[in-house]
Amino acid sequence: MSFDRKKTIIEYTLRKEGTKPKKKNKKLRRFQQMIILIAAAIVLGYAFVVFMFQTVKMVGPSMQGTINEGETVVISKIGKLLHGVKRNDVVAVKRSNDKYYSIKRVVGVPGDKVKISGGRLYINGEYYELKSGDIIVNPGTASSEIELLDNEYFLLGDNVNNSDDSRFSNLGIVQKTDITGIVVYRIKPWSKRSKIR
Template sequence: MKESFKTEFYSLLKTILIALVLAFIIKNFIFTFAYVKGISMEPTLSEKDVLFSFVPKKYLNLNRSDIVIVKSPIEENKNYIKRVIGLPGDEIKIQNGSVYVNDKLLEENYTSNDYTEALNATYTLLEGNEYFIMGDNRNPGGSIDSRTFGPIKKSAIKSVVTFRILPFSKIERLGVK
């Protein structure tokens, strides 16, 4: 009887370890879920929304207006959900409340208002692996983003949000609109 218990215990332990390894691989290399905390992406995303994000997309070419999950450059063990505004090589200017990318006015139909404060980022030239990200909430104090901490490196991008899955009344594909 002891031998049978030992065999079952090791079989169960092996199953649990395989499940944990698979969960780790899926979460870090295939897809993950994110929970929205805060108001920085309003009106697009709201507090407590649950998002589905695709990890391999971060290794491909990101697009302007993709919503990404990034490792915070200023807060330990925290992630931010932001929108990609500038791509590598882009020139970003914020003048008179408007955002310009490569001297063209950026049409932003997803923001909380028509005025964007420059904060510390009136002009930014992005290097080969840098991205400029901002929250959709452009009200004063509405978002901590590249206007505050500067561009982020591609390595800080953890995944690209593809769907809002909760609440059910707001299920939709996110990103380029």
């Protein structure tokens, strides 16, 4: 065998062997990139759920008929950010010193004049029918007309005669910053899964 032929065989062998580790390195790099992408997707998904949605258990009878005590609902924080808080939204409120969330329905929005007279709710002088259709026994502070300022909301429980809401000092007029989000869905009990309206 000539020297040139031996040299060619050695060069070929070295070249061939030299490519194997590169292929392994390339596969390893791809695998590492895939793991990083999966981890990033999990972290982003978790952050999305934590910062955009939250689950809350209903405490008390104030929304009986719409959300019963002990039921678990989903709060959309992003809904508040994207669409704002509107009349008839069901919202969750929690101030820094509150132990539990208060879940109520928005009846008065900034700029509204709210009054309860003769067992009926009036918004800007017009009768506003409650979802329950109930007569309001105790008007609380709304026996006199209340004008809502910027970022102020007036909330009532759907079970209006068994609700500690904006008529009373425990909750009172609610600031937009105290509204965590809009209640959008009931997830427990499983048999009653449904949108909240």
